Amino acid sequence: MKRLSKPITSIKSHYPFIIIGSGYGGSIAASRLSRAGIQVCLLEKGKEFRPGEYPEDLDDAVKEMQVNTDNKHIGNKTGLYEFYMGKEMSVFKGCALGGTSNVNANVSIEPEPRVFEDLRWPAAIRNDMQSLKEGYQKAKQMLKPSPYPENTPGYPELAKTKGMKASAAAMKEEFRYLDLNVNFEYNGELNHVGVEQKKCNNCGDCVTGCNHSAKNMLTLNYLPDAVNYGAEIFCETGVQYIERKDNKWLVYFDSYHVGREKFDAPPLCITSDNVILSAGSLGSTEILLRSREKGLTVSPAIGKHFTGNGDVLGFGYNNDVKMNGIGLGKYHADKDKEPVGPCITSIIDMRKRDILDDGMTLEEGSIPGPISPILTNAFTSLSKFFVNHADENWQDWVAEQKREATSIFKGPYFGSLNHTQVYLVMTHDDGNGSMQLENNRLEINWPDVGKQKIFQKVNSKLQEATKALGGTYMPNPQWNKLTNYDMVTVHPLGGCIMGDNPATSVTNHCGQVYSNTNNTDLHQGLYVMDGSIIPRPLGTNPLLTISALAERNSKIIVEANQKTMDYEFKKITISPLKEYEVGVSFTETMRGFISLNEKEDFKKGYDEGEKNNSPFDFTLTIQSQDIEAFTADSDHKAGMIGTVNCPALSKHPITVTNGIFNLFVKDENNVKTKLMKYAMQLRTYEGRSYSFYGFKDIRDDKGFDLWADTTTLYITVYEDDNKNNTIGKGILKIAIGDFMKQLQTMKAIYPDNNKECINAVTKFGKLFAGEVWETFF
Structure with a gap:
């Protein structure tokens, strides 16, 4: 399995810069x-995710859904x-390496210049x-946006953009194709x-x-570029x-x-030394x-000025003409299916x-194929609640009913x-949403947001657009x-907004975080670089502006560190993607006692530690990156990471790094x-450093001591x-209860399929059992 990210067991204890998150801000930084x-x-x-690994049907899509409500989290x-x-x-966003670039519509567009005249900037x-x-x-040099190349080989005029042309003409508004972060060139x-990369195949998903390597997601440009120059990426680390402590930043995360x-x-x-929140x-x-x-001091403006970028989602249902607006999903290779095109192509x-x-951006879109099976009944039912049909005569009504029956x-x-x-429409809401923690969960509050007059105007325009196509407008x-x-919204902005006043903004012009509200003092080495720093709605798709700000602010940070940056693209001869063979991972907890007064005898150290209430326990994750190499190597070497609790060394949990585990060595x-x-x-x-060494002594003594030998360190x-x-x-x-939990954590890592999962765990089990048999029986 090829990956840009590295196994968590290889993480170091300290870095000059830690970047948290990998959306446009983090990837660019x-x-x-x-x-x-x-x-x-x-x-x-x-x-x-790599192209080819994204869901193509509803079952797989459901497995990748997670929902945060006001009192619980549902899903993975x-x-x-x-x-x-x-x-x-409500907010929809992507959670993966590359952030929302995995699930957005790729539109690269600059806001109207008047947006930046606002004094909030x-x-x-x-x-x-x-x-x-x-x-x-x-940003454009890296993301390579370009418009849909209509009427070139493989790229015919699309039904949905033809519909947009008709709507624009009826509304007497400007129509044009958009620049998209989609590849129409490499094949x-x-x-x-x-x-x-491969060319876009017009699947609409x-x-x-994108399973076809055509969409210019961050995992195909900025992130591999970062790896090419030495960045270390770790996934599934929340x-x-x-x-802030002793002039360093402590970053706490779950694996x-x-x-x-x-x-x-x-x-x-x-x-x-430095942290960039992205x-x-x-x-x-x-x-x-x-x-x-x-205990970190921040501006009272934290969480304020949240905006949904004026997002409005609507549908022109059951039009008189085809739209071909349903992504092809697992049918992408079916030659009988008409092309959908990129999710959004025009404006x-x-x-x-x-x-x-009062201005707004109106774009067409497509519904991804993996969720299409649930749409027919939903749209058919919802349409009964809307009476703003564009057609009024009975022949049109009969045609509409026939089309509904056909879909069913x-x-x-x-x-x-x-x-x-x-x-999908973007406009300008009032930006008065807020976020706060309630019961240790993030809450979004924005009373009566949907009653703002601008949204009535948007829906009026969408009714006009639908009327031109003879359909029923459904908000x-x-x-x-x-x-x-x-x-x-799919374009959440704000919450850590930039500005000149620390009482009303969280960061300064380059995203550095204010440390108080009395003056413009800043937290040394703490930055925010993503859509949260944007202080107002942009009125159009924000990814290019987030990218431009990240490019600008990264340059400022590099210069502040007295470094220079080379923007040229050099020929790459070694792929930034590393091939990982299937390995095995498990997590174990061991508990006992230690004495800092005993330097020679383990048993005395245990007894004295127990007497003096000096416990020691750890929870370690052990990973072998290649089960074939692991079993063949006589050292049976694997990596480790985890935490230690030992009050005699520190009253706080101690993080373990650079861990090496050897299974059954002579x-x-x-x-x-x-x-x-x-x-x-x-x-x-x-801030103290220690070295730990432990061993389990596996030997066949008198009596049946297999459990004691394999569970005593x-x-x-x-x-x-x-x-x-x-x-x-x-x-x-190891307590028996902890051992049972440990067995539940055993799994394969980097498998391509279920068969490889089973084979990897089986090989590890056979190695362990074989060594035990050889020693004791």
């Missing part, structure tokens, strides 16, 4: 800082499709738009950062994940909060899907709110109004669903009187004995990383 020769660690909560914490259900505003940006324009230019060749939660293990912690409008805000609860641009906030019996690629136009089902006109001093060895480095909250703690100066000895043991 990782690329640019790495190009400047700065060592970067990037932590991403979600999984890494690293599910690709993440929904936040707020009281008045820092003066450094308002008075120097050239620096932002350079950011736009650099099985390496792109500018050394990753293979951009927002459930950062909880950060803390997902390794089983630590079964043992109620504490968060892991590594340190950094977890998105919701994620970065939540991390700063949690950090404030832990009816209504931004040039006398009053900026033949599916969404036929009849009324195939005649449905999807609309977002949440936007109705019964639900108090709740809204949904004891050089006794040929009849085999050892399980544990070697690792300990870094305490107070003799431990030594040394004063430094080089195993100098023993400071304590003791013994740890």
Whole structure:
């Protein structure tokens, strides 16, 4: 399995820069800082997907859905499709390496210039738009946006864009094709950062994940570029909060899907000189709110000025003409299916109004194939509640009913669903939403957001667009009187907004976080770089502006660190993607006692530690990256990471890094004995470093002692990383309850299919059982 990310067991205890999140801000920061020769660690909560691994049917899509409600979380914490259900505003975003670039519609567009005249923007940006324009230019060089190449080989005029042309003409508004981060050029060749790409195949499934290497997601440009220059990426690492101590940043995170939660293990912690928060409008805000609860000083504006970017979702249902707006999903190779095109291809641009906030961007879209099976009944039922049909005579009514019946019996690629136009509008809401922690969960509050007059104007325009096509306009089902006109957005912005006043903004012009509200003092080395810093709605798709700001601010950070950056694309001869063979992972907890007064005898250390109430326990995740190599190598070597609790060393949990585990290796001093060895480095909250060495002594003594031998660890703690100066000895043991939990954490890592999962775990089991048999029987 090829990956940009590295196994969590290889993470270091300290980095010059830690970037949290891998959306447009984090990926750009990782690329640019790495190009400047700065060592970067990037932590991403979600999984890494490669083209070909995204869901293609409903069953797989459901497995990747996670929902955050006001009182609980539903689904996989690293599910690709993440929904936040707020009281008045809900949010959809992506959770994966590359952030929402995995599930967005790729539109690269600049806001109207008047947007940046707003005094909410820092003066450094308002008075120097050239620096932002350079950011736009650099982002375009990497993301390579281009319009849909209509009427070139393989790219015919699309039904949905033909419909948009008809709507624009009837509305007397400007129509044009949009620049998209989609590849229409490479076809099985390496792109500018050394990753293979293919041309868009017009499947329409951009927002459930591009399986054809055509969409210019961040995993195909900025992130591999970062890896090319030395960045280290770790996935399924959810950062909880950060803390400032001794001129360093402490970053606390959970490692997902390794089983630590079964043992109620504490968060892991590594340190950094600098931290860049790039977890998105919701994620970065939540991390700063949690950090404030832990003592970090931030502006009272944290969580304020949240905006949905004026997003409105609507549908022109059951039009008189085909739209072909349903993505092809698993039918992408079916030659009988008509082309859908990229999710969004065109715009009816209504931004040039006398009053900026009256302007809006209207784009068509497509519904991804994996979720299409649930749409027919939903649309047929909802349509009965809307009477604003464009057609009035009975012949048209009969035709509409016939199309509905066709969809019901033949599916969404036929009849009324195939005649449905999807609309996404962006405009200017008032930006008065807020986020806060309630019961340790992020909450979004925005009373009466959907009752703002601008949304009535938007829906009026969408009715006009639908009337031109002879269909029934259906607004977002949440936007109705019964639900108090709740809204949904796919473009959340704000929460950590930039500005010149620390009382009303969280960061300055380059995203550096204010440390108080009395003056403009800043937290040294703490930045936010994502959509959360944007202080107002943009009125159009925000990805290019987020990217431009990240390019601008990364340059400022690089120069502040007295580094220079090379923007040129050099020929890549070694792929940034590393091939990982199937391995095995498990997590175990051992508990016991240690004495810092005993330097020679393990049993005495245990007894004295028990007497003096000096416990020692650890929860370690052990991973072999290649089960074939692991079983063939006589050292049976694997990596380790985890935490230690030892009050005698620190009153706080201690993070383990650089851990090495050896399974059943020969004891050089006794040929009849085999050892399980544990070697690792300990870094305490107070800043001290220790070295740990432990071994299980596996030998066939008199009596049946297999359980004791395989579950008893003799431990030594040394004063430094080089195993100098023993400071304590003791013994740890595995309780039967912890052992049963440990068995539940055993799994394969980097498998391509279920067969490889089973084979890897089976090989590990056979190795373990075989060594036990050889020793004891």
